[in-house]
Amino acid sequence: xxxxxxxxxxxxxxxxxxxxxxxxxxxxxxxxxxxxxxxxxxxxxxxxxxxxxxxxxxxxxxxxxxxxxxxxxxxxxxxxxxxxxxxxxxxxxxxxxxxxxxxxxxxxxxxxxxxxxxxxxxxxxxxxxxxxxxxxxxxxxxxxxxxxxxxxxxxxxxxxxxxxxxxxxxxxxxxxxxxxxxxxxxxxxxxxxxxxxxxxxxxxxxxxxxxxxxxxxxxxxxxxxxxxxxxxxxxxxxxxxxxxxxxxxxxxxxxxxxxxxxxxxxxxxxxxxxxxxxxxxxxxxxxxxxxxxxxxxxxxxxxxxxxxxxxxxxxxxxxxxxxxxxxxxxxxxxxxxxxxxxxxxxxxxxxxxxxxxxxxxxxxxxxxxxxxxxxxxxxxxxxxxxxxxxxxxxxxxxxxxxxxxxxxxxxxxxxxxxxxxxxxxxxxxxxxxxxxxxxxxxxxxxxxxxxxxxxxxxxxxxxxxxxxxxxxxxxxxxxxxxxxxxxxxxxxxxxxxxxxxxxxxxxxxxxxxxxxxxxxxxxxxxxxxxxxxxxxxxxxxxxxxxxxxxxxxxxxxxxxxxxxxxxxxxxxxxxxxxxxxxxxxxxxxxxxxxxxxxxxxxxxxxxxxxxxxxxxxxxxxxxxxxxxxxxxxxxxxxxxxxxxxxxxxxxxxxxxxxxxxxxxxxxxxxxxxxxxxxxxxxxxxxxxxxxxxxxxxxxxxxxxxxxxxxxxxxxxxxxxxxxxxxxxxxxxxxxxxxxxxxxxxxxxx
Numbered sequence: 014x015x016x017x018x019x020x021x022x023x024x025x026x027x028x029x030x031x032x033x034x035x036x037x038x039x040x041x042x043x044x045x046x047x048x049x050x051x052x053x054x055x056x057x058x059x060x061x062x063x064x065x066x067x068x069x070x071x072x073x074x075x076x077x078x079x080x081x082x083x084x085x086x087x088x089x090x091x092x093x094x095x096x097x098x099x100x101x102x103x104x105x106x107x108x109x110x111x112x113x114x115x116x117x118x119x120x121x122x123x124x125x126x127x128x129x130x131x132x133x134x135x136x137x138x139x140x141x142x143x144x145x146x147x148x149x150x151x152x153x154x155x156x157x158x159x160x161x162x163x164x165x166x167x168x169x170x171x172x173x174x175x176x177x178x179x180x181x182x183x184x185x186x187x188x189x190x191x192x193x194x195x196x197x198x199x200x201x202x203x204x205x206x207x208x209x210x211x212x213x214x215x216x217x218x219x220x221x222x223x224x225x226x227x228x229x230x231x232x233x234x235x236x237x238x239x240x241x242x243x244x245x246x247x248x249x250x251x252x253x254x255x256x257x258x259x260x261x262x263x264x265x266x267x268x269x270x271x272x273x274x275x276x277x278x279x280x281x282x283x284x285x286x287x288x289x290x291x292x293x294x295x296x297x298x299x300x301x302x303x304x305x306x307x308x309x310x311x312x313x314x315x316x317x318x319x320x321x322x323x324x325x326x327x328x329x330x331x332x333x334x335x336x337x338x339x340x341x342x343x344x345x346x347x348x349x350x351x352x353x354x355x356x357x358x359x360x361x362x363x364x365x366x367x368x369x370x371x372x373x374x375x376x377x378x379x380x381x382x383x384x385x386x387x388x389x390x391x392x393x394x395x396x397x398x399x400x401x402x403x404x405x406x407x408x409x410x411x412x413x414x415x416x417x418x419x420x421x422x423x424x425x426x427x428x429x430x431x432x433x434x435x436x437x438x439x440x441x442x443x444x445x446x447x448x449x450x451x452x453x454x455x456x457x458x459x460x461x462x463x464x465x466x467x468x469x470x471x472x473x474x475x476x477x478x479x480x481x482x483x484x485x486x487x488x489x490x491x492x493x494x495x496x497x498x499x500x501x502x503x504x505x506x507x508x509x510x511x512x513x514x515x516x517x518x519x520x521x522x523x524x525x526x527x528x529x530x531x532x533x534x535x536x537x538x539x540x541x542x543x544x545x546x547x548x549x550x551x552x553x554x555x556x557x558x559x560x561x562x563x564x565x566x567x568x569x570x571x572x573x574x575x576x577x578x579x580x581x582x583x584x585x586x587x588x589x590x591x592x593x594x595x596x597x598x599x600x601x602x603x604x605x606x607x608x609x610x611x612x613x614x615x616x617x618x619x620x621x622x623x624x625x626x627x628x629x630x631x632x633x634x635x636x637x638x639x640x641x642x643x644x645x646x647x648x649x650x651x652x653x654x655x656x657x658x659x660x661x662x663x664x665x666x667x668x669x670x671x672x673x674x675x676x677x678x679x680x681x682x683x684x685x686x687x688x689x690x691x692x693x694x695x696x697x698x699x700x701x702x703x704x705x706x707x708x709x710x711x712x713x714x715x716x717x718x719x720x721x722x723x724x725x726x727x728x729x730x731x732x733x734x735x736x737x738x739x740x741x742x743x744x745x746x747x748x749x750x751x752x753x754x755x756x757x758x759x760x761x762x
Contacts, residue, residue: 050193052200053352054366055161055176055373056152057183059191061105064094066119067174069145070153080123080142087138094166094173103138110143114280115187116202116236117489121146129237129277129314130284148489152177159384160377178377181485182208182370184351188233196358198350201233201259201279206490209482212374215367216475223253223364230363233259233345235279235495240264242342242500252363255349261495262342262504265332272319272328278343279495283307283315289339290319299334300512301326329502336504371478378478379468386464389457391432396454398433399440403447409437516557518575521585522603524550529585530557530578544584551651555605562605562630563588567598568617568641568649570630575605593635602651604630612655612682615640616691618705619647620665623688624655624680642687646700653711664710664718664734665692665745670753672720673745674738677711690742708758717761722752728761 028036052059058066068089074081087102095102108114110122113129124141127134135141145153160178165171188202211229215221232241232248239261243251251257263286264276277283287307293299304320319335321328336342350360354369361369402409405427416422420434429437467473519531521538525547531538538552555561555575563571571592579586588600604613609628616622621644630652632638641649655661659678666672673692681689691709698704712718717730727749729737737746747753 050191052189056179074144076147083138083141151180199348204234209486238276239278241497255360258344274317334507337506521552526600527585529581531581564602565598569637570640571637572631614653617647619644619699620692620694623683670748671745672737679741710758
């Protein structure tokens with residue numbers, strides 16, 4: 014990767030600036046990754062956190078001991094193990110003491126350690142006092158038992174543990190977040206009982222899958238009681254890949270017509286929520302909300318009260334809007350990036366994390382047992398020597414009194430080792446008692462046998478680890494706080510239309526493309542005043558808070574809010590002032606629908622068409638969007654609203670009197686395009702305009718259709734209409750003589 018180093022005449026290494034800077038940056042990157050930002054899978058701690066916990070244990074600040082000033086702890090951490098800024102070390106310490114930040118706090122703090130509304134509001138370290146929380150013993154209890162490796166501190170004056178011998182997978186329980194060089198980590202906290210259950214299952218089933226482990230671990234368990242609304246499938250995918258996001262929202266209920274917010278998402282401030290809602294109220298974006306109160310106290314840490322303006326307010330819609338526009342709903346990024354047992358950073362799946370930690374725990378327990386076995390063997394060795402001394406007490410005393418070198422003489426006379434001889438010489442021989450020695454030997458022999466059985470059997474070792482894990486879960490386990498629920502409410506912000514009044518309007522389009530909207534549905538558009546040379550073309554009915562769709566002669570669709578249209582008291586405005594149709598295109602139709610899911614029939618006079626949702630025709634840009642593709646020579650027919658897709662019939666008739674009737678369900682639902690053939694007309698006849706579809710109507714099965722041809726008309730219903738029924742795309746049947754030059758169709762009541 015780098016060029017071979019060269020050396021000058023003085024023996025100093027010479028490198029190019031490129032190699033030097035690249036190597037220096039890589040070294041810095043690895044330092045930040047391994048020694049600052051990422052937690053270790055073994056104990057779930059970053060170096061600064063590990064050093065704080067270890068320093069506090071060395072100061073005797075165990076749970077139950079007297080509190081000491083935090084400045085004392087920070088001083089020891091900086092002076093002995095972590096030569097960095099005191100504010101950074103103290104902030105790391107504060108985080109481990111905040112019950113709203115850590116699922117299982119490691120530090121028990123006294124004084125002002127911040128609040129959920131303002132986590133940074135903690136007092137200076139010269140004021141606060143601290144000691145380790147009971148939970149911390151799960152990381153420290155086995156430290157002096159040969160369980161982990163040690164290394165020199167920064168100045169080599171003392172040793173510190175490279176990791177702590179955690180009895181639980183703290184990396185999952187308290188989670189972690191951090192940013193390194195080129196990578197980051199975001200590990201959410203979890204429930205102790207669930208994680209221990211998964212570890213026990215892994216011990217019994219080495220080939221356990223992510224899916225099986227998720228039967229034990231439901232998902233993250235945050236310190237706050239907000240509800241997790243991510244689906245089971247989404248959660249499973251996160252734990253399988255190690256990446257994703259968890260969606261959490263506030264918990265709320267209704268009391269006496271008021272909305273009570275009783276729990277917030279993790280790391281969300283109640284004060285910030287109130288501020289966000291108040292901003293919207295001041296900006297007239299929440300006209301349905303009358304008041305806002307904060308009733309939080311010691312008994313109810315979170316109690317935000319929203320007072321609606323009346324009992325007619327849709328509270329589900331209101332909360333859906335607030336979930337979308339405030340921090341009442343929040344996405345928590347998940348990136349299970351950590352330093353593995355091999356010392357390498359990697360994004361790991363849930364199975365990999367549990368598997369690696371279980372292996373670490375088995376190794377730790379084996380080292381602990383071996384350490385104890387070595388101690389037992391050493392003590393038994395000494396007791397053997399003591400027993401020999403007791404059985405020959407007079408002779409031993411004589412040798413000690415008379416010999417110049419009693420140790421060598423004892424070793425020679427009784428075949429003792431140097432360790433045994435030293436121990437005998439250091440022991441007050443008058444206190445030696447045979448029964449006590451043999452009693453201690455028996456106890457230690459029994460313990461030794463048990464230790465050897467554990468170390469000699471993988472099954473017994475796993476059983477011991479399982480029992481220890483279950484004991485920890487019994488002592489420290491608690492119920493899940495973050496319930497996982499299926500969301501009943503969709504987070505959707507109120508649109509401008511939602512905040513408008515819902516009044517009936519009639520939208521009128523003129524022949525020249527002028528548009529206007531009149532209040533009510535009882536006006537006659539034909540009697541309105543039009544500009545000279547212009548006249549009525551088409552109209553539609555709807556509500557003032559709905560969208561209006563316009564179709565032009567090229568098959569493109571456009572949309573505008575009904576409330577933005579000019580009043581019908583005047584002559585309106587040209588649509589081209591608001592929309593930009595392609596050159597030569599003219600607006601030919603206007604359409605409104607009661608809902609975005611309303612089906613619409615789009616068709617051309619070439620005999621092709623399809624069904625689409627009203628929402629497919631909405632376009633947020635002035636240039637509109639392509640909706641209907643036209644065959645060469647064809648024109649757009651006015652769109653038709655569909656009432657019943659399963660039962661309605663399509664009636665299509667050409668200018669030469671060919672009519673075809675078939676069920677509307679035979680047409681596909683598309684987003685855009687040319688569509689399928691409705692009625693068969695040769696393309697050459699369409700291009701020459703010899704034959705084309707004059708009109709298309711949609712009627713119920715028992716409905717009536719009137720065919721207009723000049724002054725003549727024909728009313729068809731029942732069997733008469735069924736006579737023209739056939740398969741979609743057929744040529745259709747001829748209408749009676751005298752009605753073969755059709756003008757249009759109308760649906761009769």
